[in-house]
Amino acid sequence: MYAMAKTRNGARQYADVHTSSGLGEESPHRLIQMLMEGFLARINSAKGAIAHGDLEAKSVYISKAMGIIGGLNEAVDIEQGGDIAANLNQLYNYINLRLLQASGENSEQILDEVASLMKDIKEAWDAIG
Numbered sequence: 001m002y003a004m005a006k007t008r009n010g011a012r013q014y015a016d017v018h019t020s021s022g023l024g025e026e027s028p029h030r031l032i033q034m035l036m037e038g039f040l041a042r043i044n045s046a047k048g049a050i051a052h053g054d055l056e057a058k059s060v061y062i063s064k065a066m067g068i069i070g071g072l073n074e075a076v077d078i079e080q081g082g083d084i085a086a087n088l089n090q091l092y093n094y095i096n097l098r099l100l101q102a103s104g105e106n107s108e109q110i111l112d113e114v115a116s117l118m119k120d121i122k123e124a125w126d127a128i129g
Contacts, residue, residue, distance in 0.1 A: 029129050032075060036122040039068040043115045047108045055106065062103045065114075069096050091117065 026034065046061035073092040078085045095114045102110035 032125060035068050035072050036118055036125065039065050039118055040115055042068065043111050047111050050106050050108050058106065059103060062099050066096055066099050
């Protein structure tokens with residue numbers, strides 16, 4: 001479903017940060033896990049920012065979450081992954097749309113929805129590792 005080269009391109013920026021901070025080389029599978037973990041952390045931070053009325057921080061965290069979704073989506077190899085990859089691509093696009101809505105509406109409920117979706121994706125990803 002995921003080609004190694006595409007995974008490295010999709011996670012390059014994230015990996016560069018982590019390798020420069022001493023975490024070393026990670027497998028492509030682990031890089032995807034780290035992106036998913038980072039996404040969930042940003043969503044939790046955005047929810048906290050909304051709860052505290054810090055709309056600037058909320059925007060920063062949602063923007064970072066959208067960047068992570070972009071990296072994950074870039075790693076999807078639709079040509080080799082078939083229907084599963086195409087569905088994952090559509091799901092990532094949906095998550096991005098919902099993140100825009102959550103930001104505009106300051107909605108913790110929408111953030112809960114996208115976190116739940118990512119947890120499901122991550123659970124499946126972890127199972128194949």
